[in-house]
Amino acid sequence: MKFEPAPLEDWMRLYYFAVDDDIGSSGVEDYSLADLRALLGIGADELDAVVFRDSTSFGGEEVRTAIAAHWGTGDPDQVMVTHGGSEAIYLVLSTLLEPTDAVVVTEPTYHTHTSIARTMGCDLRVWPLRPENGFRPDLDDLRAVVDGAKAVVVNFPHNPTGASLTPAERDEFVEICREAGAYLVWDQAFREMVVEGEPLVDPVHDYDRAISIGTLSKGYGLPGLRVGWAIGPQDVLRGTLDLRDRMTLHLSPLVELLATRVAQNADLLVGPRMDNARTNLALLRKWAAEHPDLIDLPVPMGGASTFPQLLGHADTTDFCHELARQHRTLLVPGTCFGDPTRVRLGYGGPAASFARGLDTLALVGEKARVQN
Structure with a gap:
């Protein structure tokens, strides 16, 4: 079988390993083998x-x-x-x-x-x-x-x-x-x-x-x-x-x-990661309320991502390219999911990195809004 392209995988291949702050992925902070051995008592x-x-x-x-x-x-x-x-x-x-x-x-x-x-x-x-x-x-x-x-x-x-x-x-x-x-x-x-x-x-x-x-x-x-x-x-x-x-x-x-x-x-593994995700989500909701001209944020019921609209963008792809290439911040354009006006914004990562990513998103977003 010859499959249709997978834009999400293409995007992640391009940027997942080329950024410092990831606010686009749908998972949580990764564990190491040392973490597993300590948490689970694996000798x-x-x-x-x-x-x-x-x-x-x-x-x-x-x-x-x-x-x-x-x-x-x-x-x-x-x-x-x-x-x-x-x-x-x-x-x-x-x-x-x-x-x-x-x-x-x-x-x-x-x-x-x-x-x-x-x-x-x-x-x-x-x-x-x-x-x-x-x-x-x-x-x-x-x-x-x-x-x-x-x-x-x-x-x-x-x-x-x-x-x-x-x-x-x-x-x-x-x-x-x-x-x-x-x-x-x-x-x-x-x-x-x-x-x-x-x-x-x-x-x-x-x-x-x-x-x-x-x-x-x-x-x-x-x-x-x-x-x-x-x-x-x-x-x-x-x-x-x-x-x-x-x-x-x-x-x-x-x-x-x-x-x-x-x-x-x-x-033992999922509990701490979801505590962190809920803390990040609270920060995201506060941040979105402070930037009503930038983002329309639907509140998720679960997972570690949401699918907000970036206001003023008919297609968020170029904006997400700029975030990754010039600011080393990963955000996934909505074209990967069939809606170019939106982005996948993931809130499951490390707290400090997530906060930096939101700061970058606000800075670049405000710059784009003024230019438009």
């Missing part, structure tokens, strides 16, 4: 005991058991461990879908949720997240497009907007998918990253056609570990093996060891 003897033999196609039993216990139904046979959430999304969608299948996707959206189905020749039906509603999902909009759909693909809290469902809306949403008989591909990359309240209940607990996609890359600050998973019906997971046997085969046993210990002690 040198455990690392030395790792033997670099092959793992199994679905992942070793210990890591699948740990993931099933913390994020799943408790059944390790419903878990497949993958190279990040991206591999899980690719394997699951490529296995579930056939050309001409109808697939419901949100808009705006993360690119893999749409590009795989579009490349396969599926009929994409848009469930719009409307800016005039703060990007909050409207279930009546879903009802208008779900009949006859093979799958509904979502992530809540949502990337890039930070919008989500209430617990009652989540239950209604699952029931809509059940009545339509659609598979529900629930990308829970930001599950624990809620601004207030508790994380939503994963649909794998109450819908037998739900497939949950998870990752340690976002709230857990471990993107370089490249650990993700799919939790779902065994027949769907078995169906992915034709692809996996021709791609990645399995994970490293060293990666599985670290992922197991993280899953067994997940709150």
